[in-house]
Amino acid sequence: MSTKAQGKRPAETIDLTSDPHYAATGAGGGRGGISLLRPHMGPRKVVIKNLRVAGAPTATDEYFSRTREELDEALAAVFAGRPTPRPLERLYRGVEDLCRRGEGEPKALAGRLKERCEAFLSGDMMAGVLEKGGTAAGDQQGCLREVVGCWRRWSKMLVVLRWIYSYLDRSYLLLKKPAQGVNEMGVELFRKVVFGGRKSGEVPVLGARVLMAVCELVEFDRRRDGRFDTGLLKEAVLMLRSLGVYGKLFEVRFLAESYKYFVEFAAEWSVNCGLKDYITASDRLLQREAERCDMYNFDSTTKRELRETAQRLLTVEYSEKLLDKGSVAKLLDAHDVDSMRALYELLRQSGIQKGLKGPWEEYIRTTGAAIVSDQARAGDMIVRLLELRRSLDIMIRDAFDKDDVFTYGLREAFGSFINEEKTSKVGEMLAKYIDMLLRGGLKTLPKTLLSDTRDRADAEMSGIASTADEDAELDRQLDNGLELFRFIEGKDVFEAFYKRDLARRLLMGRSASQDAERNMLTKLKSECGSQFTHNLEQMFRDQELGRDEMAAYKQWLVGTGKANRPVDLHVSILSSAAWPTYPDVRVLLPRDVLEQINTFDNYYKTQHSGRVLTWKHPLAHAVVRAHFDKGPKDLLVSAFQAVVLVLFNDAPAAVLSHEQIAQSTGLPPAELERTLQSLACGKARILTKHPRGRDVKPTDTFSVNRGFWDPKFRVKVNQIQLRETKADNAETYQRVAADRQFETQAAIVRIMKARKTMAHAQLVAEVISQTKGRGAVEPAEIKVNIEKLIEKDYIEREDGNYVYLA
Structure with a gap:
């Protein structure tokens, strides 16, 4: 530094070119600066002179030159995989200084970076790969592995x-659009080396081999080939996505190869296996394709295209095989829920x-018709139908996702085969099934009909009572x-048999639950109306009125002093219109019982x-107190059994012959044989038959089994029930047919009274419509009933039409 005085204000010359990083303060400057204000001398003038030698490099030029060299050394080290000779912070500052100086233009700093990177990629890095993959021959997987490795190192x-x-990258090129950033430039260079430029229409041999190698890897996975490499496929897909060639180059080729597969x-x-195996294989294929796309980061469009292509080829084009009846x-038939679920999903x-609705309904109609027409197993018809219905409901629930299409198809198919045959006994068998259920409860059902855990869960979710109860x-x-x-058209057949069975349950006290009986009656009333259940409800009312009548009778006996009698009589009074008809069987009652009956009569x-009582002894039952050597027992027996047992009270030798019992009871031979067989040959042998044997003969004699013993005090002695014969059932059907004729005539009169005049075809159609709920009526039968009404002068023919006569 040199100073030269000028007048009273000395001047200072300061060389500030020694360091490019300098700072100066103004007047009254602060610490570390140059103060230009001196209070005792006043302000001074500062003159700055350039002391550089002309043409000589400055320290600034040397700094930037050194920075460029350091950046070149750093690039060489990075490309060689070595640590940079200078700290990254210093290199970063050097780039910043160069950019601030104006050397960040694409043709300067950025351009040199791109040239070095392009030279490295085309030369050192890809030399070995280009040598291996530059031709169509060679190991494609090895080529792909080399390219993926280069991409990993380059990343x-x-x-x-x-x-x-x-x-x-961030502060300079970002503002120089459309200049590429460092990362975009690096990706573009790698893509150009392997797959060519964006504007290039052809893919280089190396890129083509890479694409085929990736497709080949997927093929290895599909065919369970041991050459499949999980990590290589994942890295290859990520590389293709990162390079931006996934959608334009890879996806198209991959979908084409997948189509061939x-x-x-x-x-x-389809040629070498059945439907079940084909469904399983197709479902497994679709699942694996979806899982592979998710696991190896394939694009969502690829996954969608793969699935649509596979579904079209596997399902639509082979729909005839999938929908084969x-x-x-x-x-x-095999109740294969899993296969049906897979089939439904493929089709959906x-x-x-x-x-699938067509084969579904065809199977139901065929199977159901076979069950209904199987006369050898007619007794199991309803259980088999319910098991069929149960299996189909489970199929709809678990396989068809509760699709309403199949629910409606199920109902249509059931309605068709149940009423297909005019001689169908579904109504009769259903009434017997309901009777079995109301008598024995759930223990009479097979386990296949009971609710499962899924049913219980659905019941709880819907808020109804759990089926665990x-x-x-x-x-x-x-x-x-x-x-x-609901499917039965002949509901009058069901009503006739249900009424007969209900009467037996009520009179014999065989109902498992009175609540269930009432509940069933309510269901029938809701389903068919009060007219259908009128007689059934009357049967329950008769039971209640009978109990009230007996209570009044007991009070009357107490009032007249007749209450203390050896026989306690209980009578059920039935209205003949509501209850079934029962045959009258002659029997000689004991004197005490006969007196009680006459008193009540x-x-x-x-x-x-004005009322007349008709006593139905075959329906009666009794409780008889019997004294044996091991103690007394109360025997629950039928009226006929009680009549036979009471005879032994007056037998002098405690032995009665078959002829003596027949004369004393007056029972018909068939009833007497059943009664003696139940007492002497059944499980509870109250009598002893001489000689022993299972069949009762007129030469047999009977005595009281004094050694009889049972752990229970009240012992039920079952009467041998008569099996329902074909004649009995035929009689019931005849009564139903007769009632149906009367109902048909009533419907004709009712229609004609409302319409006054009708053509034959219209009248027949209207009668069928009004009577189909009770039972199907043939047009020929309707015509016969029309003729009967014409004879009775209810209607007449006039000009080809029927006219109602008031």
């Missing part, structure tokens, strides 16, 4: 380059699941029976004038 190099050139797969499996029937994904389960089974009842006639 790591790009990270370091972005650190060094961060200022250039799906065609080959479908052709092979015989093959579907085999799966349904292609939008053709409704095509026995009453709720019984109610559900009654509902299942009503599901079949006289009492009832005084209370209800």
Whole structure:
């Protein structure tokens, strides 16, 4: 520094060129600066002179030159995989200084970086790969592995380059659109080396081999080839996505190769396996394709295109095989829920699941008709139908996702085969099934009909009573029976048999639950109306009135002093119009019982004038106190059994012959044989037959089994029940047919009274419509009933029409 005085104000000359990083303060400057204000001398003038030698390099030029050299050394180190000779912070500052000086233009700093990177990629890095993959021959997987390895190394190099050139990348090139950033430039260069430029229409041999190698890897996975490399496929897909060639180059080729594989797969499996194996293989294929796309980061469009292509080739083009009635029937027969679920999903994904409705309904009609027409197993008809219905409901629930199409198809198919045969006994058998259920409860049902855990969960979610409760389960089974009842056109047949069985349950006290009986009656009333259940309700009312009548009779006995009698009589009074008709069987009653009956008969006639009581002894039962050597027992027996047992009270030798018993009871031979067989040859042998044997003969004699013993005090002695004969059932059907004729005539009169005049075809159609709920009537039968009404002068013919006569 040199100073030269000028007048009173000395001047200072300061050389500030020694360091490019300098700072100066103004007047009154602060610490570390140059103060230009001196209070005792006043302000001074500062003159700055350039002391550089002309043409000599300055320290600034040397700094930037050194920075460029350091950046070149750093690039060489990065490309060689070595640590940079200078700290990254210093390299970053150097790039920043160069950019601030104006050397960040694409043709300067950025351009040199691109040239070095391009030279490295085309030379050192890809030399070995280009040598291996530059021709069509060679190991494609090895070529792919080399390219993926180069991309992995290059990606790591790009990270370091972005650190060094961060200022250039983020603060300079960002503002120089459309200049590429460091990362975009690096990706573009790698893509250009392997797959060619974006504008290039052809893919280089190396790129083509890479694409085919990736497709080949997927093929290895599809065919379970041991050469499949999980890590290589994942890295290859990520590389293709990162390079931006996934959608334009890879996806198109991959979908084309996949199409060929799906065609080959479908052709092979459709020829060499059945429907179940084909469904399983197709479902497994679709699952694996979806899982592979998710696991190896394939694009969502690829996954969608793969699935649509596979579904079209495997499902739509082979729909005839998938919807083959015989093959579907085999799966349904085997209750193969998993295969049917897979089949339904295959069809639903292609939008053709409704095509399964045809085979579904055909199977139901064929199977159901076979059950209904199987006369050898007619007794199991309803259980088998309910098991069929149960299996189909489970199929709809678990396989068809509760699709309403199949629910409606199920109902249509059941309605068709149940009423297909005019001689169908579904109504009769359903009434007997309901009788079995109301008598024995759930223990009479096979386990296949009971609710499972899924049913219980659905019941709890819907807010109804859980089927784990026995009453709720019984109610559900009654509902299942009503599901079949809804399909029956001949409901009058069901009514006749149900009425007969209900009467037996009420009179014999055989109902498992009175609540269930009432509940079933309510269901029938809701289903068919009050007219259908009128007689059934009257039967329950008769039971209640009978109890009230007996209570009044007991009070009358107490009032007249006749209460203390050896026989306690209980009478059920039935209205003949509501209850079934029962045959009258002659029997000689004991004197005490006969007196009680006459007393009640006289009492009832005084209370209800004009009424006549007809005693039905075959329906009666009794409790008899018997004394054996091991103690007394109460025997629950029928009236005929009680009449026989009482005879031994007066037997002098305690032995009675068959002829003596027949004369004393007056029972018909068939009833006497059944009664003696139940007492002497059954499980509870109250009498001893001489000689021993299972059959009762007129030469047999009988005595009281004094050694009889049973752990229970009250012992039920079952009467041998007569099996329902064909004649009995035929008689019931005849009564139903007769009632149906009267109902048909009533419907004709009712229609004609409302219409006055009708053509024959219209009248027949209207009669069928009004009577189909009770039972199907043939047009020929309607015509016969029309003729009968013409004879009775209800209607007449006039000009080809029927006219109602008031």
